[in-house]
Amino acid sequence: MSTENTGQSLKEYVTAMIGGQLFGLPILRVQDVFIPERLTQVPLAPPEIAGVLNLRGRIVTLIDMGGRLGLGSRDGAAPLMAIGVESRGESYGLLVDSVGEVLKLDDNAREPNPINLDPRLARVSTGIYRLEGQLLMGVDVDRILDIGVKAIAA
């Protein structure tokens, strides 16, 4: 669920840049941040899957966030950082351009998605925060990982 700590108004987010846009992932879902190395590409996989790699003995599936969110696929450019998350006992790495600081944000300051938001973004967004100088989009990890069926059907 995206709303851990519903009792508190302050929520902590790990921030990340993807295609020039700042995103925030709920810190409780983030396992670690790592530099992806020795990425193995998987033929026939959905396009959002960048590949798999070995992270301390676990096989991690990497999601190309740029492609997933419609912000431009990296297309072979060297991945910079990956945010490790877990879902249903499986490990995933979300490929991002860079990882920033951890921000504590007031849940009350969260604003709903603008109605003209790109549907690919709107699907994963939990709301927009106005920071100084830029906007941060909170994202729901489970919805990001909800690829598979649709991608396979395509």
Added chain:
Amino acid sequence: MDDLLREFVTETNESLDVVDVELVRFEQDPNNAKILDNIFRLVHTIKGTCGFLSLPRLEALAHAAETLMGKFRDGWPATHDAVTLVLATIDRIKEILESLERGEGEPEGADNDLIAQLERMVESSGPQHAIGTLTPQVLERPLRPGENSLDELERAFRETPVDPPTPKPAKPAPADSPTKDDDSGKGAGQSIRVAVDTLEHLMTMVSELVLTRNQLLEIVRCHDDSEFKTPLQRLSNVTAELQEGVMKTRMQPIGNAWQKFPRIVRDLSNELGKQIDLEMQGAETELDRQVLDLIKDPLTHMVRNSADHGLETPQERAAAGKPSHGSIRLSAYHEGGYVIIQIADDGRGLDTARIKAKAVSQGLVSDAEIEKLSEAQIHKFIFAPGFSTAAKITSVSGRGVGMDVVRNNIDQIGGTIDVKSIAGVGLSFTIKIPLTLAIIAALIVEAGGNRYAIPQLSVVELVRARSGSEHRIERIKDTTVLRLRDKLLPLARLSDLLGGQSTGDVESGFIVVTQVGSQTFGIVVDAVFHTEEIVVKPMSSKLRHIAMFSGNTILGDGSVIMIIDPNGASQALGSTITSQMAAAETVHPAATTEQSTSLLVFRAGSSQLKAVPLSLITRLEEIDVRKIELSNDRHMLQYRGQLMPLISMDKAVIVKGEGAQPLLVFSDGSRSMALVVDEIVDIVEDRLDIQVASENAGVLGSAIIKGQATEIIDVGHFLPLAFEDWFRSKEQPAQRRTRSVLLIDDSPFFRNMLTPVLQAAGYEVTVTGSAQEALAILNDGRAFDVAITDIEMPDMDGFEFAEAVRADGRIAELPIIALSSLVSAEAVERGRRVGFHDYVAKFDRQGLIAALKEQTDVGRAA
């Protein structure tokens, strides 16, 4: 569910499994007090714990069962009924446990029925005991003063009021092994219970350790005089031992999967009225927990099958001169990285004739082809989907989900299954499965710049094909095949199968000859590295849909590679190559959407290729020309005790002067004739599409078969040449009223082929080429006894035709037989819905005649 309860459920389930087995043993060996003590103690423990955890239903049941067993201990005979009742109670307890396990608590309901039966049994078995076990005891000397006779002692002992069972102080389930008092049991305190997750985690960590060690070794190898060398060597050894140790923790004796069998067999022998001995050897053979889980159900299924179908009733056995007890023997042993499991019975064996009939009627193989198969090949049909040899469906087995499911399960774990059957002597299955799924030997290859692992089990050999070498790569249009010794193997580049661009030349690569089931094909890769024992890790759920991969693994150098699934590769290959090879494959149901037909291609009289549907031919023969005799100006051959006329295609075909003469033999009922040909060229599978009809008698027309113009022979023309009355004699009684048949088929070939067949069978045939035409004829008011229609037709197909007929009040009762090369379960089901009375595979002449007879007879009866 709290921990205590979970512990209780696990513990009790295990205890009950032991009780199951022990009770069956006890029934056979009622004097073994040790077994009884063991059972008694286990049930007692369950009862005590239930009271502690406040589970009243369980407690009441356990108590009632214990009371009855207490009587056994007092010396009452363990009658068959009593044991059955106790077993039933145990089943009830298990049901309740299942519900507890799901976290639902003790389900509502009462067990008064069972408890009452148990109590009645306790009361009723009273008198038996006095007769049954109390033998007067004679002391062989006079009593000394102060001594009492044994009988008196016994009486005093029995008359002393027994204390009601004191409520046992409730205690948590004991941690020691429940079988500790059993003869074969392992010592107490030798084992502890560990959560599976803990072991899995250990395994993961060890894999990680192995990888790290490999990396270190790699680094040290570059520095000759490193001081790390010795300690690293030590680390390496310890790691290897640790890995082995952890692997061992995953191993379990196969006996765990067999535990339930004595009970199952006992229940079955009751139900079926057979006497069955179950023998188990090698129960201590260990294999991976995961593998064990996967073969449990298949094994159970096969044991049930053996008991139900395999073994005969005692009367049948006696008649066959066999001992009245049938036996089922299970054995297991290790053989080089594999576990071999055998299930054998001494029953009647497989019914080859019935399997044959079934295989043909299900369209798995044609009449003609099955004649060429060996008995062992025929037996393999029992593994085909939906195949059940049981003539009658019993409650035990024979529901149509049978050996195909077993084979699937075994395939899944990379194992193989084989069947051997000797009629009247018995049946045995041999299953070969890898010791563990976690670690397999794999060939590491490279394709398109990535490395992949191919499981060694399915790799037959590696071939390097060069233009000059004996293994040549040849092309049939865009399809590449490998000429390997006397076989042609389809080839595909691995990178193509993986959806990549075709890079480079096939001839520059290595060919991994791979076998999946009966199919052999070559996978072309760019490079082959080495074989490696790899730890198989499951694929991410986002990638699991890719049929080409069965998993992934981490190599020694720390990189992740995908493991190729040979099954997936074979499927992918099937969709990329043409069916050139499919014809060579012996028995595959024609799954293609286009109707393809097996054709025998031959030459006779000229260099022009000729073809005839393979299914019309009974046998291919090559005989010594010296055996051909001339009689009444006709060539004859003594063939299987009869004179068989030889017919030449035309005058240009001459019976050879010497050597062997190839013949196509056609049989119908007891008669045979042979067509003399010059040379049998090939058997091909292709669409039969006659493009140019022929004026010549004996030739239906020309079609393109495998790219070559080929004459299609009209067999119907030649048969009467051999016997003038071929189509007339038959068993048709003259007085029988001629029945009329409306035949609808868009293919002139089938119309031509079927018309004489139907006429020969005594039907008056009206032929039309389309469903619309047929409807028009029917609307004209002409009456038919039955209609036979093709399914796949342009404009209006057979289904639509049937619907139209059913919708028309005047002709709605007309029986319709569907004729199709497309015999799938769905098609049959759809056919049933639209109102086909029967569904017959094309070319199944006997089937068609039988169906016709049935339908017209039904019509007459109605």
